[in-house]
Amino acid sequence: MTAQNQPALALPVVDEELATRLQARMAEVEEALTGHIVSEADFVTTAARHLMNAGGKRFRPLLVLLAAETGPNAASDDVVTAACVVELTHLASLYHDDVMDEADLRRGADSANSRWDNHVAILTGDFLFSKSSELTADLGADAVRIQAKTFTKLVEGQILETLVPAPDADPIAHHLRVVAGKTGSLIATSALYGARFAGAPREIEDALAAYGEIVGAAFQLSDDILDIASESDESGKTPGTDLREGVPTLPVLLAQRSADPADARLLELLGTDLDDDVRHAEALELLRAHPAMNEARAYVVARATEAKELLKVLPEGPVRIALEGFADLVATRTA
Ligand code: FPP
Ligand code: MG
Numbered sequence: 001m002t003a004q005n006q007p008a009l010a011l012p013v014v015d016e017e018l019a020t021r022l023q024a025r026m027a028e029v030e031e032a033l034t035g036h037i038v039s040e041a042d043f044v045t046t047a048a049r050h051l052m053n054a055g056g057k058r059f060r061p062l063l064v065l066l067a068a069e070t071g072p073n074a075a076s077d078d079v080v081t082a083a084c085v086v087e088l089t090h091l092a093s094l095y096h097d098d099v100m101d102e103a104d105l106r107r108g109a110d111s112a113n114s115r116w117d118n119h120v121a122i123l124t125g126d127f128l129f130s131k132s133s134e135l136t137a138d139l140g141a142d143a144v145r146i147q148a149k150t151f152t153k154l155v156e157g158q159i160l161e162t163l164v165p166a167p168d169a170d171p172i173a174h175h176l177r178v179v180a181g182k183t184g185s186l187i188a189t190s191a192l193y194g195a196r197f198a199g200a201p202r203e204i205e206d207a208l209a210a211y212g213e214i215v216g217a218a219f220q221l222s223d224d225i226l227d228i229a230s231e232s233d234e235s236g237k238t239p240g241t242d243l244r245e246g247v248p249t250l251p252v253l254l255a256q257r258s259a260d261p262a263d264a265r266l267l268e269l270l271g272t273d274l275d276d277d278v279r280h281a282e283a284l285e286l287l288r289a290h291p292a293m294n295e296a297r298a299y300v301v302a303r304a305t306e307a308k309e310l311l312k313v314l315p316e317g318p319v320r321i322a323l324e325g326f327a328d329l330v331a332t333r334t335a
């Protein structure tokens with residue numbers, strides 16, 4: 001706990017006044033979220049609160065609040081509602097994602113599919129998405145349109161991930177499209193919503209939306225690097241899951257471009273089903289030591305730098321510094 005007895009922010013904010021304000025606003029978001037996830041059926045409330053109570057960094061609502069600091073009405077109720085909309089949409093997608101990935105762990109807790117079953121996980125995701133949609137309606141028709149388009153991109157990204165790119169397509173370009181859709185879209189909307197509902201000028205709204213899309217993609221790419229690099233389940237997820245499930249990630253795609261004979265064993269393993277524990281462990285070890293890991297990290301850092309360039313439309317000061325810090329944190333995260 002920090003000043004005013006509020007939980008610490010997932011982002012270190014240097015300016016004390018800004019940090020205190022954001023912490024207080026995050027506490028409001030947290031309380032609102034708990035209130036929104038209530039069903040007439042107690043079991044649905046329990047299942048829906050399961051992952052929310054398990055933790056999570058709350059990056060998306062925090063970005064809404066931070067982006068709102070660029071406008072004159074950062075303290076408006078609509079900003080808190082928008083923060084709840086993005087977190088509930090994200091939470092809903094996690095319930096579905098863990099079914100698709102057959103994941104056992106999420107946020108250090110049993111995933112809903114493992115705690116209950118796939119049906120409960122899917123329907124709880126639907127319930128959370130419906131709650132998010134109800135709240136979006138309170139924000140007006142434009143917000144509903146933005147949310148609908150965001151959701152289209154998110155689902156398209158998730159579907160594209162399950163498809164093998166056409167033989168003449170660049171697998172890395174395909175992957176970056178997947179990442180922009182499944183993660184960049186909602187993080188872009190988080191930044192846009194913050195600016196919009198705080199009444200920031202259009203130029204700032206556009207810059208923040210573009211910044212959010214890049215930071216969001218970088219966030220996902222870092223997440224995928226961590227899935228390979230982390231030794232334990234410190235991320236609250238089981239490491240190596242993408243590899244086991246055969247989900248393509250940037251380090252794997254970069255390694256697969258190698259023509260170095262020393263990579264023959266890794267490439268052979270990557271071309272097979274890695275559900276087998278021994279082969280999975282061998283592939284993970286070879287991949288961790290492969291230069292593709294640093295190449296992927298360098299790509300993420302370059303994207304974060306690109307995102308920070310877009311912030312030049314903002315006046316210099318604590319909010320811009322915090323948004324720059326957000327991009328840096330995403331690029332270099334270790335958990
Ligand atoms: C995490 O990816 C997943 C997403 C960013 C989005 C998933 C979206 C869906 C499943 C569609 C949701 C549909 C509804 C109706 C709510 P990941 O598996 O790469 O990340 P992880 O390591 O956190 O699991
Ligand atoms: Mg997953």
